Amino acid sequence: MACVQVINILSLKLMKNNIALLLISLCLCVPVKAEIPQVSASELQSGRKHEKAVEMITHLIDVYHYRKKSLNDELSTQIFDNYFKSLDQNHSFFTQADIDEFEKYRDTLDEALERAELTAAFDIFKRYCGRIEERVEHALLIVDSDFDFDFSIAEEYQFDRRESEWAKDSKELNELWRKRVKNDYLSLLLAEKEESEIKETLKKRYSRLKTSTFQLDANDVFQTFINAYTTAIEPHTSYFSPRTSENFDISMRLSLEGIGAVLRAETDYTQVQKIVPGGPADLSQQLFAEDRIVGVGQNADGDIVDVIGWRLDDVVELIRGAKDTTVRLEILPKNTGHKGPNRIISIVRDKIKLEEQAAKSSIIDITDSAAKIGVIDVPTFYSDFAAQARGEKDYKSTSRDVRKLLSEMDKDGIDGIIIDLRSNGGGSLSEALEFTGLFIESGPIVQTKDTTGRIEINNDPDSGIAYAGPLAVLVDRNSASASEIFAGAIQDYRRGIIIGEPTFGKGTVQQIMDLNRFAGSNNNEHGRLKATIAQFFRISGGSNQHKGVVPDIVFPTAVTAKDHGERALDNALPWEKIKPARYISASAPVDSFERARQQFELRLKSNKLFNLLLEQQLLSQSASEKKSVSLLKEARSSEREELKLTQLTLQNEFRQAQGLAPLVEGEEADDDEDIEPIDVLLEEAAQILYDLISPTHSTAQL
Numbered sequence: 001m002a003c004v005q006v007i008n009i010l011s012l013k014l015m016k017n018n019i020a021l022l023l024i025s026l027c028l029c030v031p032v033k034a035e036i037p038q039v040s041a042s043e044l045q046s047g048r049k050h051e052k053a054v055e056m057i058t059h060l061i062d063v064y065h066y067r068k069k070s071l072n073d074e075l076s077t078q079i080f081d082n083y084f085k086s087l088d089q090n091h092s093f094f095t096q097a098d099i100d101e102f103e104k105y106r107d108t109l110d111e112a113l114e115r116a117e118l119t120a121a122f123d124i125f126k127r128y129c130g131r132i133e134e135r136v137e138h139a140l141l142i143v144d145s146d147f148d149f150d151f152s153i154a155e156e157y158q159f160d161r162r163e164s165e166w167a168k169d170s171k172e173l174n175e176l177w178r179k180r181v182k183n184d185y186l187s188l189l190l191a192e193k194e195e196s197e198i199k200e201t202l203k204k205r206y207s208r209l210k211t212s213t214f215q216l217d218a219n220d221v222f223q224t225f226i227n228a229y230t231t232a233i234e235p236h237t238s239y240f241s242p243r244t245s246e247n248f249d250i251s252m253r254l255s256l257e258g259i260g261a262v263l264r265a266e267t268d269y270t271q272v273q274k275i276v277p278g279g280p281a282d283l284s285q286q287l288f289a290e291d292r293i294v295g296v297g298q299n300a301d302g303d304i305v306d307v308i309g310w311r312l313d314d315v316v317e318l319i320r321g322a323k324d325t326t327v328r329l330e331i332l333p334k335n336t337g338h339k340g341p342n343r344i345i346s347i348v349r350d351k352i353k354l355e356e357q358a359a360k361s362s363i364i365d366i367t368d369s370a371a372k373i374g375v376i377d378v379p380t381f382y383s384d385f386a387a388q389a390r391g392e393k394d395y396k397s398t399s400r401d402v403r404k405l406l407s408e409m410d411k412d413g414i415d416g417i418i419i420d421l422r423s424n425g426g427g428s429l430s431e432a433l434e435f436t437g438l439f440i441e442s443g444p445i446v447q448t449k450d451t452t453g454r455i456e457i458n459n460d461p462d463s464g465i466a467y468a469g470p471l472a473v474l475v476d477r478n479s480a481s482a483s484e485i486f487a488g489a490i491q492d493y494r495r496g497i498i499i500g501e502p503t504f505g506k507g508t509v510q511q512i513m514d515l516n517r518f519a520g521s522n523n524n525e526h527g528r529l530k531a532t533i534a535q536f537f538r539i540s541g542g543s544n545q546h547k548g549v550v551p552d553i554v555f556p557t558a559v560t561a562k563d564h565g566e567r568a569l570d571n572a573l574p575w576e577k578i579k580p581a582r583y584i585s586a587s588a589p590v591d592s593f594e595r596a597r598q599q600f601e602l603r604l605k606s607n608k609l610f611n612l613l614l615e616q617q618l619l620s621q622s623a624s625e626k627k628s629v630s631l632l633k634e635a636r637s638s639e640r641e642e643l644k645l646t647q648l649t650l651q652n653e654f655r656q657a658q659g660l661a662p663l664v665e666g667e668e669a670d671d672d673e674d675i676e677p678i679d680v681l682l683e684e685a686a687q688i689l690y691d692l693i694s695p696t697h698s699t700a701q702l
Contacts, residue, residue, distance in 0.1 A: 038214040041129070044122055050222045051116035053526045056515050057226060057239060058113055066451050066508065066532045067234050067573060075232055076110040078571070082228035083124065089162060090267050092180075093131040095173060096166040102127075113229060121225035122218075129213060134170070135177060136210040142181045143202045149182045151633035157183040160267055160627035182631055184308075190636060191342060201306050212311045219243060223527070230529075235569040236510055240528040259319065259327065259347050261287060265312045269294065269332070274425065274478070277379030278357035279350075286345040288334060289423075289478075290624070293319075294342060295330030304330050304344065321349050334620055341640055357382055359398055361405040363414065364686040371694065373686040374414035376405055381427030381435065381482040398427070399434035406438065406467045416470035416689045419486075420682065422500065426481025433458055436489045438466040439496070444581040445489045447537040448509065455537075457581050471496030472689040474682065475551060477564045480504035484544040485536060491549060492540045494586045497593055497692060498551040499685045505566035507545030508573060509534035535573065541580040545573050552593045553600055553688060555681060557617055596691045603687065609657050609680045616650055654678075 058071065069075060080102075088094050105112075105120040112120055157179040158164065167173045181202065188198040223241040230237040260279015263270050269292040281287040295304040296318040307315045319327055330344050357379050364373045378398060387395035409417065426432075436445045437460035448456045473487050473496055484503050490496045511533045515526035537543050546566050566572045604610055623643075630636055644665070652662035658678055 038211070039217045041126055044126060044129075044218055044221060046118040046122060046218065046222065049525045050118060050218070052519060053222070053239075053515055054113060054116040054118070054226070056518050056526065057230075057529055060513055060518070060529055061230070061233060061237070061531060064451055064511075064513075064531055064533055065233060065237065066534055068451075069233050071110045071113060073107045073110060075229075076107050078232035079109045079113075079228050080106045082232055083121070083225055086224050086228055087125070087128045088131075089265075091161040091164050091166055092173075092176065093128065093135055094166055095131075095170065096168050098127060098131070099166055109229075118222065118225065122221060125216075125221045125224075132210055132213045135173065136206050138174060138177055139181055139206040140203060142178065143199055143206070149185060151186060151631065153631070155179065155631045156628045157631055158628040159183065162267070179631065183629065186631060186633060186636060189633070190640065205306050205309055208314075209309050212314055219527075230531075231571065233571075234508075234532050235572055236506075236508055237531050238529075240512075240530065242524045242527050245524055245528050259287075259349055261319075263293070263312060263316060266292065268309045270307060270310070270312060270315045274423070276357075277423070280347050284345070284347050287329065287331065287347065290334035290620070292332040292334075293329050294332055295344075297328035297330075297344075299326050300328075300346065302328065304328065323349055323351065325349050334624070336623060336643060341644065358396065359401045359405060361409060363409075363412065364418075364683065366686065366690045369690070369694070371415045371690055372413065373689055374409040374412070374417045375420055375682065375686070376402055376409075376417060377420040378402065378424055378435075380424055381431040383428045383431050397434070398431045399438060402435060403438060403466050410467075414469075416472065416693050417467060418472045418474055418682070418685050418689060419496075420474045421479045421483040421487060422474060422476040422681075423478040424480075424483040425478065425504075426483060426506075429458075429482065429485075430461075432482035432485045433461055436460065436486050437462050439468075439471060439490065440493055441465050443493075443583045444539045446485045447539065447578065447581055448534050449537060449578060450534045455578060457539075470689060470693045472685055472692075473498050474685045475500040475503050475549060477501045477557075478504060479549075480506045480565070484549050487549045488538040488544050491552065492538055492585065493583065497553065497596065497688065498549060499553045499688055500551050500555055500681070501557055502550050502554070503544070503548035503565070505544060505546050505548035505572075507536045507543045507566075508532045509536065532573070535576070537576075537578050539581040539583050541577050543576050546575040553597045555684075556604075556614060592692060596688050599691045600684070600688055603684075607680075607684070609654065609678060610684060612650060612653050612657070613680050619646060619650070 062071075084094065084099065102120075102124055105124075109120060112118070158176075159180075161176075167176060184202055184205070185198055188201060193201070219241045220243075223239055223244065226239040230239055258279065259281045260276035261272050261281045262274035262276070264273045265271075272287060272289055272291045272293065274289055275282045275287060293315065294308050295306050296315065297304040298318075298321065305318060307318065319329075321327055326346055326348050328344055328346050330342050332342055359376055359378045362375045362377070364375060365371075366373060381398050383397035384392075384395040388397075406417070433445050440460060442460050442463045444457045444459050446458045448458060450456075471490065473490050475483065475487050475498060479487065479500075480503065484505075484507065487498055487503065491498050509532065510530050513529045513531065515528055516522070516524055519526050535543060535545060548565060548567075630639070648663065648665060655662055
């Protein structure tokens with residue numbers, strides 16, 4: 001299924017062959033393809049190519065996968081649950097009676113995979129298609145009838161049913177869908193749509209659900225079922241069907257073009273998971289992680305197409321387009337929950353400029369002192385491998401660019417440096433090693449353990465040090481892979497202080513295996529397998545896997561560690577420890593970081609901007625945790641107005657703290673305002689580093 005395809009591509013953050021993370025732009029520059037014809041039930045059956053692929057996949061996982069997991073009844077149960085979850089994540093189509101009928105397969109899928117027998121997968125999928133058709137027909141029947149919704153009745157619609165029991169029968173599903181249609185109608189009504197427009201929008205929305213489902217072919221079914229198996233092994237292991245493999249190749253070739261957004265399926269919504277540094281979405285400052293896309297329009301005046309309930313790859317197809325063309329997105333901002341209000345933004349598709357992804361420097365002047373703290377923002381660990389292979393001397397890479405920035409900052413007389421790795425999702429392993437080597441003389445940086453248990457120590461490739469002064473590393477929940485390798489090494493060496501949120505916690509290595517090569521086939525009929533083949537360990541012996549890098553000073557935020565990153569993924573590899581490597585840590589006083597933490601906590605009590613930022617995060621977190629909404633029109637309208645007022649109040653408090661005039665309701669910020677927004681977290685990190693290096697605050701020497 002589509003959501004599996006894209007989400008699994010996202011997990012390719014750091015590979016042994018140094019493939020960079022640039023593929024996450026989702027190649028949003030390919031022309032929209034023609035409508036896919038519907039697939040008949042008779043065509044939904046496995047073929048010899050699928051059976052051959054099963055044989056290869058089970059063998060490769062058994063031999064090469066890092067986690068050794070037997071194909072037995074326990075795994076069969078996980079596959080069974082995963083398959084139903086991937087088909088009906090929100091428990092909106094199947095009934096408990098369906099689940100009970102297919103229980104006969106729960107303990108037999110392991111034997112079926114060993115025999116390359118796929119009958120169960122296709123039987124379940126055909127039932128799914130039937131249930132989709134029933135639900136769509138029921139919803140359209142409600143839409144076609146005269147709307148008689150009474151919005152004065154106090155009832156709730158549960159939009160998030162992922163943890164709910166399956167509906168007992170069709171009667172219970174009918175009631176769930178009555179509330180769903182009522183909620184959809186109310187949402188559009190509150191968005192000031194006319195009844196005729198609401199009716200047309202809902203007809204298209206529900207009809208599209210059936211159309212997109214009936215376009216799935218045998219390869220799509222096979223991919224979904226096999227990924228129910230691979231994710232039962234481990235969440236970053238996945239199968240790419242032939243079509244998904246082709247899209248992967250396109251994304252690698254065209255990874256520097258598009259709007260620069262990573263998308264994922266989240267219940268009925270398409271959610272933005274990440275904004276690519278340097279991409280049009282990033283530069284526009286209009287689209288943000290956790291925003292939900294509910295409509296897509298072409299050009300400046302094209303109609304907005306409602307995409308609620310669409311498959312993820314269908315939404316991506318709408319967003320794709322040629323360079324220099326405009327796409328309009330209707331979004332639910334992340335801090336508004338499912339109640340709205342919506343916003344419409346315009347983004348011009350363009351190339352993701354390498355210079356925008358490159359490391360950049362700035363300087364923060366510490367208030368009431370002559371101290372200057374240098375900041376180097378590193379959005380990703382990049383390297384122009386093609387230029388390097390051609391023998392070009394000035395090819396771009398993270399380590400080369402940062403070495404130049406360090407030299408320039410040295411001339412500016414900076415007192416300390418912050419490496420800003422917030423939202424840095426990783427990239428090249430070789431660059432992570434080179435980059436770490438800029439700040440240590442020599443020694444090991446990370447250890448790699450493969451499926452056989454063999455441990456390889458990756459050392460600093462270049463002796464010498466580019467910067468030996470005071471150092472801080474700023475991280476957040478989205479700092480992953482290569483970022484965690486760097487931050488972990490700096491922390492283990494006590495070379496600098498780590499500040500921010502616990503990081504993502506991805507400490508594994510994936511490799512893509514072309515099944516066609518194993519089958520001796522010249523055409524792409526078998527697809528590919530991406531499998532986890534190794535795990536990274538810190539030089540101190542612990543892994544970044546699952547736990548992530550826990551900062552020396554943790555910023556209080558609204559998001560708890562267990563709700564984000566690797567810790568939130570089902571079946572993720574656990575934290576593990578191996579023997580430490582031999583290394584010599586720096587001589588920073590043991591109590592220096594603790595004193596800095598105490599000073600930070602004392603200062604935090606009076607830091608108005610920091611606490612305002614925390615209030616904003618709490619507002620967003622509260623909205624995201626809701627699983628239901630009221631179907632009382634008056635209550636929904638009041639909630640929307642209260643939310644808008646709260647957001648405006650917080651925005652104005654931020655503006656006033658920065659010397660800007662407050663906005664009135666409905667007023668947009670002036671693009672010509674020449675006051676730069678304050679990066680509260682970065683400013684606080686600079687103050688923490690100053691506490692460590694200033695004699696009046698601390699005698700610590702980093």
